[in-house]
């Protein structure tokens with residue numbers, strides 16, 4: 540489902556550490572789309588998403604989330620987004636249900652609404668056998684799933700994920716992919732980074748490729764193939780060719 544209002548509009552986004560990490564980046568994510576942001580290590584993907592999520596102040600540029608200026612009004616923006624980092628933090632002494640109850644409380648959600656939703660979220664991620672176990676004994680993948688469930692408790696409109704599938708076994712990855720696809724079908728927008736090109740190929744409505752902090756290609760898989768004159772090639776071959784070409788031009 541797509542509407543005219545962009546879920547995310549990034550303009551001239553810039554962040555420099557000892558050298559530019561994100562370099563005057565423009566990015567538009569349409570409402571209701573599943574967008575995969577690809578790029579080699581160090582390309583600036585995480586830095587971009589951290590700025591969008593309000594965790595890192597840009598040196599320049601703007602971030603608009605459903606029309607809200609996220610730099611001027613970060614609280615309003617944060618209320619409608621979910622951010623899931625690749626190294627999520629959860630409270631180890633809590634069980635998954637307690638953690639979700641805690642997060643729902645922070646959002647001020649009525650427990651009669653949040654409790655069944657939390658249970659449903661955890662079940663959809665295959666955590667049913669562990670609902671009442673403390674998170675401290677959980678594997679990295681289980682913790683990632685609890686963090687994802689926690690990030691979705693307030694029913695965000697834009698879900699921002701940094702490598703959500705890394706370290707997940709096949710069944711867990713399927714649960715996460717299924718949950719994200721359900722959310723998109725329900726009208727949410729997803730932007731995620733991934734190094735698993737097959738996931739981008741199979742799940743994303745559109746794919747963006749970023750190198751050295753700049754967007755160097757963007758489109759549906761078919762559009763990317765057309766842009767690169769490689770009609771029958773895999774995303775992996777195209778990605779490597781694009782990254783090589785950008786490195787050679789640098």
Ligand SMILES: Nc1ncnc2c1ncn2[C@@H]1O[C@H](COP(=O)(O)OP(=O)(O)OP(=O)(O)O)[C@@H](O)[C@H]1O
Pocket residue numbers: 556557559560578579580581582583584585586587
């Ligand atoms: N806090 C920081 N301090 C200094 N440099 C940083 C910091 N965060 C990121 N960088 C640098 O910014 C650049 C972009 O990093 P970023 O983590 O955004 O890349 P990425 O595309 O997410 O990479 P990966 O695929 O490896 O996760 C890199 O050169 C990185 O070393």
